[in-house]
Amino acid sequence: MNLKIGILIVIASSTFLSCADTEKLPATTPEYFEIARKNLTGDTAFETTAFVEQFWRVAGNTGYNKTIQRIASKLEEAGYVLEADARPNEVLTYRIEKRAMKNKTWEPVGASLTIIGGDQPLLEHTSNRNMIFLNSVSTPANGVVGEIVHITKAEDLTPDNIKGKIVFAEMGTYALYKKNKVLVEGGAHGLISYNNPAYLQPQKNTTSIQFRSLPYNDADPFWGIALSYQAKEALKTALKEGKVTVKAAIKTKIYPSEELTIIANIKGAEMPNESLVFSAHIQEPGANDNASGVGAQLEIAMVTAKLVHARELNLKRTLTFLWGDEIISTRRYIAEKEKRSAKINWGISLDMVGENTAVTGGSFLIEKMPDPSAIWTRGTDKHSEWGGKVLKLEEMKPHYFSDLIIGIFKDQGEYAHWNVETNPFEGGSDHTPFLKADIPGLLLWHFTDQFYHTDNDRIDKVSKETLRNVSIGALVSACTLLNADNHTAKAILENTLSAAKKRLNAEFLLSKKAINEGKPIADETQILTAWNTWYVEALGSIQDLVSESDEKFTSELTKAQERLESLTNSLLQDLEE
16 A cells, blocks of 8 residues: 555545544344344244245246245244234234236246257256246147257247247247247247356256246237256257257246235334335245245244234334245335235345355355445455446445345444355346335345256255255344434444445445546545435434434534545545645
């Protein structure tokens, strides 16, 4: 480090309130950690994950509905009462919301794909349950026999090429969707495709199939089969030797159903009209994605109910648990204000939270709320291989929520020797409806996972210890916020200030290096200014935790913001020297 820069950082840092170099968590968190670590074992979470992952789940189908029934049974076992039967002052309640579905539901039954003349099937549903495209119809009972036509470019998907053939395509599903009418109207017998991304390590995980889907279409029924790398290579080898004919046999169920969402509440003792919401989606067929989120959330709900009932834990605000269809159920719960008595203060999504990282390769991640790292991703910040679009400044969501929850999970990580990382905002799960409604929202998840969305995402890839660690961090986070008061707000102020100091100093060093390498000073000034603005507003968001009449806290908060501005000005001035 340049000596002058180092001296400046030390001086600038001393202008802060007397906060430690490491983030200070609220004084109550050790108490909550003790309770959570004593009572959350991971057993219920793992058992539930194992139950749920048996089924290929989409809203309305057998596996989805059996999961809802299992959750309801376990909630009742823990003392939750059906809302319709609850007394006026009941603390533990739940309800199951039922809605008619516009489209029919779908579930796979069985399938096989065989090269005529081959010794054994290329694929069988018993070992590759993702081989049938979602929304695929059944073939005739005896299957469909047809010649393969190998399509490598979307423009070759023409009636002249595909009529009377079974199309084998190696391309993204979007290209196939655009041409779906050609597939049907052009007279193709069916579709076979391969498109596993590199992060799934297909040459290593040769039997994995990442699930695919066809557009829902009652009028023009069609079928599709997705291939593993192994099956794709075998089919291509056969094609090199000449004409290939295959037999595809598929059985699925497509039928009218209703969409179910289950919502449980632990009513707050003092401020029941304020709440934190946990959301875990049921649909998707994997163990980690997302039977693990369903299981972890259920154990949290059951253990918290037990503790509240035994008066070992008191919650001032309301804690809500929602299980349903990803994004759809959460977005609807937020929108339907008349169906809930509490406003939503915070939302946390549990999605892919049980991974055995030694097997999957994924890291546990907390996806941050939109901050400048989603615009300028540099330094220690890194996107997952899921990736994320570059956001705009007007899309930022400044709030204390990210740093508080990260601090709590880092504490559990240090205690349990468990790795906790973060990633810039990427979206795509149940945290996004919260953020779109201007509610602080975070995602707890794992990535990169070499079995993501594949039929190798099974219970052997799940870790009970990971489920336990995530559940502990989640419950401590909830208790900290649900019982937050003026003392909590002061601790969060220090926590956020410490995080702001570290961020600004780190970004300053990155900008100084960039300028020395020829980058424009104006660009680097914009980055530091954006982080300053984000954290000044994040500090301001803490005001929501205290009463408006607490003038002392308001004064401390204002001084903290002014000192943050002063630090930023000093750093900006030095950028120009």
